[in-house]
Amino acid sequence: MLRKILAVVAASLIVSSLAFAEQGTFRSGILPAPPQLSxxxxxxxxxxxxxLDAEEAGKLIITIKNSGRGDAYDLKAELQPERSVSGLYFDRTLNIGTVSAGATVTKEVELRASEDIHEARVSVLVDIREANGFDPNPVRIAFETKAFQPPKLIIADMGIEDQNQNYKIEPQEITAITARIQNTGYGEARDVVADVRVGQNVFIEGESKTHFELGPIPAGQFRxxxxxxxTNNRIKNGENIPISIDVRERRPKFGLSEPLKLAMNAPQKSIDEVEVKGERGDQKPQIEIASDLSIDVDKNLPEGEKAGKYDVAVVVGNRNYAASGLTDVEFADRDAAIMKEYLIKTFGFDPRNIIFEKNATFTRFTEIFGSDRDHKGDLFRYVKEGASKVFIYYSGHGAPDLDSKEAYFVPVDAKAQNLALTGYxxxxxYNNLSKLPAQKVTIVLDACFSGNSERGIIFKDANISPGILKVKKEFEAPQNALLITSAGVDQVSTWFPAKKHSLFTYFFLKGLQGEADINKDGRIxxxxxxxxxxxxxxYEARRLSRIEQKPVVFGNDGDVIVTLKR
Known part of the structure; x- marks a missing residue:
């Protein structure tokens, strides 16, 4: 009988021990083999x-390895920060459970940083206890927290594309606007949404979007x-066009609503290629405003001293040669349009004293500058004897006559085989300019007279060999003139596609902005x-097009082209 009782008790103890083992709370002094924990x-x-940045969720990853031959039971971890850090939240205890012999277990503790966390070094002691006392060595980990960095959303830049390609917004003309929304703060902007709002007399075209879901915008980046x-006809010249952009962020305080600076019939910024900026590093560098939607020389035109009351300018931009079978001059119209704006703002010309012509025909050349028989064209009649200064700018083709080899301006209706009759x-x-009763004449020619262009011979539909295109290098410039040409007469003038201008005109305008003012006295x-x-x-011609292009300047080096206000 006693043996039966002892057997039952022993069996009960074994069953109880197995039950405790299964629950991970085995505490018997008898183990098959010890665990070895790290x-x-x-x-x-x-x-x-x-x-760990403000408003960021991180984690501590705790890995326990049992290299022993026995199981480890009922493991618990205690996380003890060296000191309390305001705005940092995590659980102080973690149940790990059983780690079998030869096994590895990984657990995670979430770290949450609120907006009010400050910069600190956080040290946490991770102390793991095993039910039977086979504890691994405690581990201490330290990490840094960073204070909240707010985003700052701005309308960084804007450019237009208009149907008339004169970079002005005109009534009833469909105009495309590209606006750049940039985060110039050091914190990420989240769930960004933009909406276009229009006021009276403004209408959204067709299927154009007005709602844009932009998502997150990291620091320094843009969308x-x-x-x-x-528009209709009710917005007058110079009046603001009521268009604004509302930008919302997940947190309302970081949004903005901003009217666009658009005016009727006033020059606007044109579109440039978009260059994506890199992300910022950790050391808070200065974030650059991504304003490369607009061309640098097309904005921030410097203000210069006012021109004389009787000063006169002529601007001609010949781009469209399709009707005459010649290659187009890619950016001549843009060059001419922005040159006119410089003449008004930087040179101080009265707009009424500017003769502006796009895609000039032979007849129009003759009307403006006169002919061999009669030098008294429109320009001559604009000049007041002894009182006027004259500025002339031309962008377009030049070429030699095939027989005489003389250089000609190429009107948009010229015939390649007969420039002597259809070219100017x-x-x-030069002869007619010499007869102007003007104080001074400044001539800027963005044209080469070799008959070639960056894309090859300009007479694309004529049966002309490039080998016979020779131009006389001798000419007689007016005695009272300052002459600036984009290239030598036998060279090619190239374009600057990234800047939407010819290469020469881009740097000429850049020089007028003050880059050419070597001694910084305001006089260029x-x-x-x-x-x-x-x-x-x-240098840029060789880099961009692998050609030789060297501008030529004839005249007195001391002649002042323009005087900028200081």
């Missing part, structure tokens, strides 16, 4: 900067939105412009 703790945060609109002779141009002289163009144009 612990490792890692820090993780999603941004990759190894710092572009594009929409199209038109360069020497006639012919000598300074010659040095600036000579330093930049040949």
């Amino acid at each position: 612990a490792k703790v890692q820090f993780y945060e999603p941004s990759g900067n190894n710092i 572009d939105i594009k929409f199209s609109f038109y 002779r360069l020497q006639t141009f 002289t012919a000598g300074e412009m010659k040095a600036y163009l000579g330093e930049n144009v040949p």
